[in-house]
Amino acid sequence: MIDVVNAWKSYKSGTRTVDALRGIHCHIDRGRFAFIVGPSGSGKSTLLYMLGAVDRPTQGEIFVDGENLVAMSEAAQNVYRREKIGFIFQSFNLINNLTAVENVLIPFLPRGVTAQQRADAAELLTRVGLGDRLDHRPYQLSGGEQQRVAIARALVKKPLVVLADEPTGELDSKTGDEIYKILRSLQEAYHTTLVVVTHDRRFINPHDLVLEIQDGQLVGGPNGSPASSEV
Numbered sequence: 001m002i003d004v005v006n007a008w009k010s011y012k013s014g015t016r017t018v019d020a021l022r023g024i025h026c027h028i029d030r031g032r033f034a035f036i037v038g039p040s041g042s043g044k045s046t047l048l049y050m051l052g053a054v055d056r057p058t059q060g061e062i063f064v065d066g067e068n069l070v071a072m073s074e075a076a077q078n079v080y081r082r083e084k085i086g087f088i089f090q091s092f093n094l095i096n097n098l099t100a101v102e103n104v105l106i107p108f109l110p111r112g113v114t115a116q117q118r119a120d121a122a123e124l125l126t127r128v129g130l131g132d133r134l135d136h137r138p139y140q141l142s143g144g145e146q147q148r149v150a151i152a153r154a155l156v157k158k159p160l161v162v163l164a165d166e167p168t169g170e171l172d173s174k175t176g177d178e179i180y181k182i183l184r185s186l187q188e189a190y191h192t193t194l195v196v197v198t199h200d201r202r203f204i205n206p207h208d209l210v211l212e213i214q215d216g217q218l219v220g221g222p223n224g225s226p227a228s229s230e231v
């Protein structure tokens with residue numbers, strides 16, 4: 001469902017050019033739990049944000065659900081991000097003066113929230129274990145609870161793909177375990193395709209897809225080598 005074909009990304013900084021991605025080829029099936037791993041600065045976030053059409057590759061094609069993200073207009077990319085992608089960030093990115101349920105409803109605010117959407121938001125928060133915290137504000141919640149709100153927000157519009165950038169980077173390891181447990185249970189319930197950037201391989205299961213990047217290239221070619229997929 002996701003096909004990356006010979007993707008390159010170069011950044012110019014001053015007189016220097018940094019090749020963040022150097023000819024990435026990969027395929028991610030629908031419903032897959034995929035990890036992008038590799039050292040700091042290897043291009044993980046760059047690849048993730050290309051999948052979300054946050055930025056375009058300098059060269060190459062990216063197909064998601066049959067659409068070529070590279071050929072899309074800016075307007076079409078905005079629609080794609082809004083309708084098909086759920087983002088989860090390291091630092092949660094919740095709005096402090098909104099309640100948990102209001103934060104989950106953020107994706108719907110521009111067009112007005114329906115009763116069904118409100119019910120979906122409450123149900124999702126209950127699923128992530130926050131059924132008794134619907135009206136708490138972020139500052140009244142722990143870091144792990146805030147990330148659970150952010151997960152519910154990413155999923156409420158039933159996205160095709162959820163992209164997560166170091167979702168447990170600011171959490172202790174026990175809370176991190178809980179977050180991955182929740183991500184897996186939601187993925188199984190909704191058959192969402194999940195792509196997660198992490199440098200913590202502890203959370204990878206044997207049947208997950210592992211895309212290992214080093215210096216802008218996938219280790220072992222398309223979808224990594226079998227050796228790189230071992231936990």
Ligand code: ADP
Nearest residue numbers: 011012013039040041042044045046090165166
């Ligand atoms: P992390 O991967 O730790 O989350 P970032 O993705 O923000 O950190 O940045 C990774 C690297 O990219 C850092 O070395 C940072 O200095 C560099 N970087 C990020 N944004 C820019 C930018 N706009 N210009 C130059 N370098 C950048």
Ligand code: ADP
Nearest residue numbers: 011013018020039040041042043044045046047
């Ligand atoms: P990772 O997520 O693996 O830490 P990144 O994708 O953030 O790596 O960065 C890959 C490379 O691209 C790094 O050398 C980084 O410094 C560079 N880079 C990332 N974003 C920018 C940017 N906006 N401008 C210039 N260089 C960048």
